[in-house]
Amino acid sequence: MPRFSVIIPMFNKADYIQRSINSVLQQNLENFELLIVNDCSTDESLTLAKEIKDARITILQHDVNKGLSAARNTGIACAKGEIITFLDADDEWKPFFLSSIETLSKKFPECDIYGTDYDEKINNHIVNPVKNLPASTLPNHYVKIDDFFTASLFNPIYCYSCVAFSRKALEKIGDFNTQVDIGEDLDFNIRANTQFQLAYYYKACAMYYVDIPHQMTTSTIQQKRLIDFKKFDRQAESHSGLKKYLNASRYYYASQFKNQQNKKLFKKFMREIDFSQLSFKQELLLKSPYWLYKKFKKAKSYLIKRGVKITPY
Template identity: 80%
Template structure:
């Protein structure tokens, strides 16, 4: 049985899939299987993946397009490894990623979630997003994160191209929620980190490729099924970190609907936000007139294209 099962969900990633797969095959730790889940790609993704010859690769096919969550679930259900990890088909790992996860699992046997830091690649510029980690945590350290939700208030401390789970944890957490189109990672993060401890390597071991501008577009958020934050509100009453995490997430979705000029949904998310927990910049963005908001967004996009990432925190 392999130590690791690597799951790559694939849908129309012909330009990137070979880069992602090769980054797995170049890992210094070689005890893994690689499961590529083809979610009915209509481009050349499948043919390009099939050209890569390695006995550790298995390609799984969906008969109909099911989406990202279902693709991850298919990978999990077919995985044989002790630890299951994911890589998006347009991202890549650095050669030490699996070795770092293995070190975390051995160093912190009471943890069942293992993550590393990541780089964002924006128009050939490399940015490492700011994390809200405790001051005592230093770069290159292997640490246990006591409160994932507080640590992820500014930016997620891991993305789904640099996190792994023990089989025991996945059996208890359950599948990714296929009823959610936008926010499936957030939903899974809450369920996972509410039940299990996280071990973390504070060094970027994955590269997350970001589109410009770095936000959900109208075409991706409109008419999508969003996570129901309210189902976590009762739990958050006894967990201050989770309460802040939910509030920050509500702010994020409200800002996206403001960007679309969707007044009804903007109001729906805004009314549940605790403004006392927002930064000054966040308050300004929510309350300012649309012409000012649009101007600030254009300025942000301009800066990102030049490798300067600004945040509302």
């Protein structure tokens, strides 16, 4: 039985899939299986994935396109490993990712979620997003995170190309929500981190590519099925970190809908936001006239293209 099951959901990533696969095969820990879930790609993704020969690779095929959450769920259902982890088909691991997860699992046996820091690559510029970690958290150290939600207020402390779960945890958390097209990671994070403890390696062990065409986070969200934040509100009443995390997420969606001039959904999320928990810059962005808001967004885009990532926090 492999120690790790690695799941790569794949849909039309022909330009990147071999890079992702090779980053797994080049790990300095070799006891893993690699499950590639082809979600009915219409480009050369499947052909290119099959070109790489390794006994640890299994390719799973969907009969119809089902989306990212379903692809991850298919991989989980077929996984044999004790620890299950994910890699998006357009991202890549550094060679020490799996060995870092193994170290976390040994150092913190009480934990069932294992995450690492990550770098972002934007137009060939590499940046490390700002995290809201305690000041006592030192780079290159293995730590236990007491409150994932507070730590992830600025930027997520892990993405879904640098997090792993024990099999026990996944059996209790349940599947990724296939009724959500955008925000499925957020939904899963809440269910996971309210039930299990997180061990974290404060070193970038993965590369997250921001400017990939057809990336879910860069596509329009107006036609997507969104997460229902209200289902977590009652739980958040007794968890201040989760309450702030939900409020920050609502801010994100309000900003996205303002950007797309969807007045109905913008007003919906504005009504749900607790503005006392936002920064001055966040409130200014949401309440500014649209022409001024667009100037702010244009300036931010200019900086991002030059490798400078700023936040409204």
